[in-house]
Amino acid sequence: MDKIVDEIKEFVEERDWTQFHTPDCLAKSVSIEAGELLECFQWNNDYDREHVLEELADVMCYCLQMCIALNVDPEEIIHSKMLKNAKKYPVDKAKGNAKKYTEL
Amino acid sequence: MDKIVDEIKEFVEERDWTQFHTPDCLAKSVSIEAGELLECFQWNNDYDREHVLEELADVMCYCLQMCIALNVDPEEIIHSKMLKNAKKYPVDKAKGNAKKYTEL
């Protein structure tokens, strides 16, 4: 993951965009791009794979920019969250079940 | 990145959740979590760092689950999109400028 994070960092610095990358603006950007990803599935499931991959990449790109802005390692925070999720969704209760943990 | 993707894969398989992870449902999930991330900044910039990191991890987690469902390498699709973005936002035009490429 280091390599892609460095690539993004360089891209942003070359364009002198760090000044715009407040956590607040990046959170808005993640939501905006998530909406564009969702648009690929607006009326049906007959999606354009290439388009989906581009929009998905955009969401991840802003997520990684947010990690950069907050100075955290993406893999570390995902791993921490997974540990929490494992407690919220114990295998025996959650298996084959799409319910929210509050309803398990 | 492989390690964290494998961790997510195992988490999902142990719970027998692959059946729910259609691209459509994962796109919805990315949007839902993006909204929760945004909520950390709803009325001001005085955010709770720990809460932000958890919500950010949730968004990334669903993005990686979408990569798994679509059978693509996250770093590869991000890299491809960065190349496209570099053309849309050439350094000389985009430097220090937050305008959309359509307005550059």
Added chain:
Amino acid sequence: MDKIVDEIKEFVEERDWTQFHTPDCLAKSVSIEAGELLECFQWNNDYDREHVLEELADVMCYCLQMCIALNVDPEEIIHSKMLKNAKKYPVDKAKGNAKKYTEL
């Protein structure tokens, strides 16, 4: 409100779009348009008023289509929710305070 709801109903029926307007697809559409509205404020507060009004209208339009699909009166469900909100946010606790009700 009846007049505008009727206008939307006619617009949708003329185009034979009722078949697409499942609650699920309309919920996605509301989120997608909300993302476009948010995009008007992505990097700063220096927004284009006309553009904002159009995107805001799009969000409301899909909300009203969802009311039509679910066969409910928009004013009635807003009024009901306001009564609930009034209990969650009693004036004496919420006055001048942007905190969530769970933190009041």
Added chain:
Amino acid sequence: MDKIVDEIKEFVEERDWTQFHTPDCLAKSVSIEAGELLECFQWNNDYDREHVLEELADVMCYCLQMCIALNVDPEEIIHSKMLKNAKKYPVDKAKGNAKKYTEL
């Protein structure tokens, strides 16, 4: 619609919340609530009607607060947008078709 807008105005003023209701913060709020509405349909279409109506009301409520903040009549801006949509989606081309106007 006037009645419900007045009810919302009074609710906000009683709580002295007008100070928080910048267009930027309200756009974030619309997106956040749209995400909560979408969550009702996250994994399937087997939704809880009462929950959906509440979340839908929340989205509309923030939309109307945005109309108040921007000092516009909701029905007027929806009507204006419908006229634009009617041109983008002429009946003969759009009938029974869920394609985006750019692909018609």
